[in-house]
Amino acid sequence: MLACLALCLGATVADDPLPDPDDRPADLGKPVQVYLMLGQSNMLGFGKVAGRNDGTLEHATKVKGLYPYLVDEDGEWTIRNDVRLVHVQGSGLGGGRILHDEFLTVKGARIGPEIAVGHHLGHAIEAPVLLLKSCIGNRSLGWDLLPPGSEGYEFNGNTHAGYRESPLSWKTGTRPQPIGWYAGMQYDGDIARARKVLDSLATHYPGSRGYEVAGFFWWQGDKDRYVEAHARRYEENLVRLIGELRREFEAPDAPFVLATLGQTERGADGNDGLILDAMLAVDGDRGRHPDFKDNVATVYAHPLSRGGASNSHYGGHAETYLNVGEAMGRAMVELRSRASREAEPERSRNGGKTSVERERWEVDGFERTALIHLPPLTPGEQAPLVFAWHGHGGTARGFFRNLGIQKHWPEAIVVYPQGLPTRTKLTDPEGRRSGWASDVGDGPNRDLRFFDVMLEDLVGRGIVDPELVYSTGHSNGGGFTYTLLMERGNRLGAV
Known part of the structure; x- marks a missing residue:
């Protein structure tokens, strides 16, 4: 135990400090990278700002000299012009x-983990970043925040509510008497309020041109400690939460970072120990869910806490919120880095012959990109070519990882194009998320032109068998494949 704590603390101290933010805005030509911050009062933030007593942010920065990136040379709080923070709060389905x-x-008077998280993300990401915090205090994952798809279950003679059932529990075999709240009501409200912000993104991030949900942060668990059934169910509910958030925001490969409760130490028993074990179980490196490798990280917060407990907001100690925020920010940057190493240009271990390249073309004045899997080819050899178009709100990188045609047909050249912000009538009328223009009107279709340019380039290199060109896609990408069949069917062998 002592060795583990020393290792965790050592990692915190040894990390290079962040530089002061410069005054430059982000590149607004890139989609806003949206990070949702969810949970209860831990995420809400109760770190005290003002005062020279130990525990306040002013004492930490201006007396102890901690977190120097938060204070400029004039002693004022720094501002990141490349990261915006929007915090929306409401109870249940209320407007907020x-x-x-x-x-x-x-x-304001208090801070949460978002301050340190935002500085780490802003330093690591060239695109504009939006931290979208949608949460309120005193909410449990086992009841208020229960995600869609959760089924009811029995425990100690009582039936506990599944998603959108009410009340919280009732004696098994009796008829439940619903109350004015249902399982998952806070989840539904928090997601609806977050979507409302995204639907009016230009109001909250002036000058923005579309967005991608790039990741999720979660710091919660206090209220679940008081109901044994919820504590025992926490891992199952957490796994479902991760999957549902990714599905809800069409971000299947978006990294997910969570933090444990600061007061709970490894080896704890009772409900606290059950929740800690559940949180550690989803960590991609050391947990028991292989699908979460390289895309979920758990921050063990006990060594980072400066005392108190979650039910007392850690005594308002600002350093707790900054320390946990820094650890969560670093974890997210690391997960992003791992995903980039997998998807960005790199040579495989297969003798340096197979490669994955990110290539760029200029199409009608716009830079267009795609990830391309290139198999080993001898001089003069030609390979089949497959175009794989991601769904609306998706990314080339995500489709590369999740569809993985190259794993099943390694001999083929597989192209994963990246879409542009695209309007859809029902789900994205303002065109905030990336997709494909499937309609063919009187003018040129930008994505048909993109297809033409890519195909001409690859065939012109002499590496593609022009008789073996195929297309596939998911959702909006599937619709665009149908457009290709109608408009470029003479260039395709099959779809």
């Missing part, structure tokens, strides 16, 4: 209110 809507800085 906006508590923060500004470029990232210390503002």
Whole structure:
């Protein structure tokens, strides 16, 4: 135990400090990278800002000299012009209110983990970043935040509610008497309020041109400690939560970072120990869910806490919220880095012959990109070519990882194009997310032109058998494949 704690603390101290943010805005030509921050009062944030007593942010930065990136040379709080923070809060299905809507800085009487998280993401990402916090305190994963698809279950003679059932529990064999709240009501409300912000993104991130949901942060668990059934069910509910959030926001490969409760130490028993074990179980490196490798990380918060407990908001100690935020931010940056190493240009271990390349073309004044799997080819050899078009809101990188045609047909050249912000009538009328223009009107179709340019280039290199060109896609990408069949069927062998 002592060795583990020393290792965790050592990692915190040894990491290179962040530089002061510069005044440059992000590249607004890139889609906004949206990170959702969810949970209960841990995520809400109760770190005290003002005061010279130990435990406040002012004492930590201006007396102890910690977190220097938060204070400029004039002693004022720094501002990140490449990261915006929006915090929307409401109870249940209520409309809610906006508590923060500004470029990232210390503002108000209290802070949460978002301050440190945002500085790490802003430093690592060239694109604009939006931290979208949608949460309220005193909510449990086993009841208020229960994700869709969760089924009811029996425990100690009582039936516990599944998603959208009410009340929380009732004696098995009796008829439940619904109350004015249902399982998952806070989940539904938090997601609806987050979507409302995204639907009016230009209001909250002026000058933005579309967005991608790039990741999720979760810090919660306090209320589940008081119901044994919820504590025992926490791992199952957490696994479902991760999957449902990714499905809801059409981000199947988006990394997910969570933090444990600060007061709970490894080896704890009772409900606290059950919840800690559940949180550690989903960690991609050391947990028991292989599908979460390289895309889920758990921050063990006990060594980072400066005392107190989650039910007392850690005594308002600002360093707890900054320490946990820094660890969560670093974890997210690391998961992003792993995904990039997998998808960006790199040579495989197969003698340096097979490669995955990110290639770029200029199409009608726009830079277009795609990931391309290139098999080993001898001089003069030609290979089949497959185009794989991601769904609306998806990414080339995500489709590369999740569809993985190259794993099943390694001899083929497989192209994963990246879409542009695209309007859809029902789900994205403002065109905030990436997709494909399937309609063919009087003018040129930008994505048909993209297909033409890619195909001409690859065939022109002499590496493609022009009789073996195929196309496939998911959802909106499947619709575009149908458009290709209608408009470019003479160039395709099959779809």
